[in-house]
Amino acid sequence: MRAVRLARSREAVLLVAVTLLVGTGGVLSLVGGGGAKVLWAAATVVALGPSVVWVMADLRARRWGADLLAVLALAATLPVGEYLAGGIVALMVATGHVLEAGARRRAGRDLSMLLDRAPSRTHRRTADGLETIGVDEVVAGQAIVVLPGEVVSVDGVLDADGAFDESALTGEPLPVPKRAGATVHSGTVNAGAAVDLVATAAAGESTYAGIVRLAERAVAGTAPVARIADRIAIWFLPVALLMAAAAWLFTGDAVRAVAVLVTATPCPLLLAVPIAVTAGMSRMSRAGVVVKDGAALETLGNVRVLLLDKTGTVSEGRPEVTDVVCAPGMTEERVLALAASVERLSPHVLAAAIVRAAAAAGVPVERAQDVTETPGTGVRGVVDGRRVTVGRLPGERDLPGWARGVLNRGKLDLASVVWVDVDGALTAAFLVRDRVRRDAPRTMKRLREAGIREIRLVTGDRVDNAREVAATLGLDAVTAEVGPAEKVTSAENACRAGVTAFVGDGVNDAPALATADVGVAMGSYGATAATQVADAVILDDRLERLADAVETARRSRTLAVWSAVGGTVLSLGAMAAAASGLLLPVAGAVVQEAIDVVAILNALRALRGRTRRHDPRADELAARFSAEHERLAPARAAIRHAADALADGPTAASDAAVRRANRMVVERLLPHEVAEESELYPVLGAVRTAALSREHAEISRLSRRLGRHLAVAPGRIGADQVDDLRATLYGLDAVLNLHYAQEEEAFFSGKEDR
Structure with missing residues (x-):
């Protein structure tokens, strides 16, 4: 980041220096003082040095673009004495690079949050209690202790029952109960009491470390994006050189060749395209989407295949109570009051869902006594003299008819069931699901209208849940029960089929976000690995912003293309006039400036969106x-x-x-x-x-x-x-x-x- 800021400051200094030299020279020329040509020539030389460096870097990367033609125009003005034309070209080049610097891709994607989340310390039991040790000291077969709320540092096998939040790895929002002897993966969070486990791998060989390596490899292997300006310059450059050479060859007048080169300076490419892209980025930022560079906006405007994570992306990412089913004689309000009273202090996500449901219904929560929680089983307490248990259904128990109906509904609705037992009798059940976002259906329609031809769901959640969500939203394909490596494979395959965007929010999405042509992160819950490696971040957790971003990127890219193509066509006409002797170098530079103004004004339309009447x-x-x-x-x-x-x-x-x-x-x-x-x-x-x-x-x-x-x-x-x-x-x-x-x-x- 320090190198990026330094580069941007150098480009700003270059623009200031060139502007001062050209402006001062213009003042001296108007007042009749000497030295104007010297200042214009100095401006040309000042801009020529950095331009040569940029072009050499492009040539080493086996690509050439708009900068090469600018260098030729700058260099050609000096030997023929067209210093004012050189100064004008220098000013345009410096301005273009300052604009481009505002939208430049960062040299390396920052994986710091991904690395910071990896625990550096863990615990082991000793005769005196617990001892804290570094995770690098853990070897396979060693026993360690994971405290409540801690991230599991290494893959291991449980000594006792527990519950774990695996959303960072699988996207599944509900804590997963684990029995003694079950495998627990690094990167998951202990959602219950402290547990002992026996390591099956060292930290560097565990699941979470593998995710970090996947993200690093994906970032390193991401191909550079071909920019709009460079794609047009590929054919515009040889045409301009051929026209300049032909003018010199057939007339013997080198000034005509310089006039062609000056007129051909691709300022619609150097200025209009960055302006359209930067304007689009500004508009997206106002809409709550931050795009990290102009290349990402250009790519987002050309996306044809969209891959979506489920949990936290198209769904809310947290379970909600969708229904309350009561035994005869019991009301929903009373059940919510009893359950929320014992669940009020529990850190479990299902407990939070019940408490939110009680609050939404306006049900008062009472103070519970003797509250105890058993990981993987539930919470017990006394409310108003009644023994209340909220949690899993005991394995051996005869169920009344209404309770059997609840089990069937849970299967049909793909919902988790939380049971309420009052004084030893089943009293009610909560159906809990991770709801699809309200704005998801409308967002999918808008994305289709914006030109996305294929939308796929790629998730670590269960197949039946994923298929239900995909069917609800009308998605084209589903890939479920996959980990980070499989998500990367899905992104790679999609990229071969067309320009691909991946949208996700969790640690498990980071490698796929980096692999796709453009990664979009849902970033409302703070900086995560997903937001660090993504090209764009939706700040306010509204999926509809994705449609806003795609529509804005499409419009900005279209305006950039039309500005570049339109300006280039006008430049070709001016080049023909210069080759015929109708335009001298300075006049050619002025004509080119007029073309630039037209292209820039068109590009600035990206700042405005489609106006909609709104009450x-x-x-x-x-x-x-x-x-x-x-x-x-x-x-x-x-x-x-x-x-x-x-x-x-x-x-x-x-x-x-x-x-x-x-x-x-x-x-x-x-x-x-x-x-x-x-x-x-x-x-x-x-x-x-x-x-x-x-x-x-x-x-x-x-x-x-x-x-x-x-x-x-x-x-x-x-x-x-x-x-x-x-x-x-x-x-x-x-x-x-x-x-x-x-x-x-x-x-x-x-x-x-x-």
Whole structure:
């Protein structure tokens, strides 16, 4: 980084020096003083030195581009005495390199965060307790201790049960329980109590060290990107040289050849392209996406294949309670209060999900007594005199019908099940999933519209979860249950098929991010290995920013190409005029400046986006109603619970569940829908909300039908009502799920505060 800053400062000094020399020479020429030509010649020489160095570096790398023609133009002006033309070319060259320096690729990608995460110390037991030792001292067969929250330093085998957060390696967001004798990989985090394990490999030969080596090799093997300006210069350079040589050969006038070279100075390439790219980077930065260099923006604008990690990228990256199923006689609010009270102090991610669900429902959390936690099993405590256990289902236990139904739903919904036991009796269950981001469906559509022809999911998560997410989002292919090495292979194969971007957020994604043509990291949770090796970082954790970035990169790249091509075509016309003797070198330089202005003005359009009419009230209302969606989760759960309760017929418990659901629909859910229809939808427009208004009507119809059922049965629901009531409740549940999903995708994604 020090070398990069030094290089940028040298280019800035060069621009200042050339500007002063050319400007002072211009002043002297206007006032009639001598020395103007000397200053212009000095400016030419000052710019010629660094330009030769840049060209030699390009030639050693077996590439040539716009800089070579600039060097020839600078050198040609000196022997024929066209010093002003040389000074103007020098000024353009220096300006172009300063602009390019603002978007230059860093010489080496910084893997410091990846290395910093690797633990340098670990622990072993001694007669006096625990002794801290360096991880380099650990050898295979040695016993070590991993404390709660610590990163496992070496691969090993457990001596006792434990639970581990493997998201850094696999992307799986839920802690994985491990039995005694199971293998634990380095790089995972101990999510339970302190555990003993026996090392099976030294630190340098363990899993995490392998990830570091993969990332380093991927960075070292990344091919340089062919820039737009250089690709055009490949054919423009020989054409300019041939025209200059022909003008000299057929007229015998060397000044004409110099005029051709000066006119041919590829300033649309040296200036317009960097300006378009830099403007695009500026616009992306304002949208919450930081692009580390101009080459990355150019590449992102040409991406055809997109690889997506799942956990933390297209999904939220943290488990959330999606449903609460209660035993007869128990309510969701009471279950949430009991469970959250004992889970309140637990560091487990599932405990955090339950506590968040209670907070969203507005359920008060009580103080629990005698709380104990068993890793891999659950949490126990006493709440209001009742013994409450939250966690896994004991292996040997007869299940009531409602609990067997929960197990089936967990399998069908691909959800984890957390059980609540109160005073020795199963009372409720939480279905927990890592939800797909609200903005993911809309983002996929926008990416398709922007020209991405293939979108694939590449994840370490389970196959069934990955396929469900891919089907929901309409992705083209799924590669699941893969580690960092397989992700690198997927990126390499995709790069051979077309320009490829990889989007991820974890340590396990770092090698693939470095391997792809352009890597994009979700970086809202701070600096990680992913953000260090990526070419672009989404700062605010909204996947929709990826579509913003691709659209902006496409537009910036298009403007850069048109500016370069258009300017080059105009330059060819000016070169023909110079070869015919119609333009002298100074006049050619002035004409070239006019061409530059046209190309630059076109390139500056990259600062502006497509204007969209937007009512400022929409965001405020969307945020309000999005928050209400979260608070209405218990009401929606009550509808499903009532329908499930009717499976046992018209019992007292099912009657109470149906009446409770109707009460919550009338008091909480319908007022929300009415407010949306009257306040939000008029702001959004009738065309955008027509289908959703029709869904509101269906929600109201089913709600009225539910109310009529209860009105004709003031005492208890009759057996003849059960079938239609279940159909009504399940229908209402289905319409609400669809309706809320459509609203969140269309209007609410990205509007809520995070």
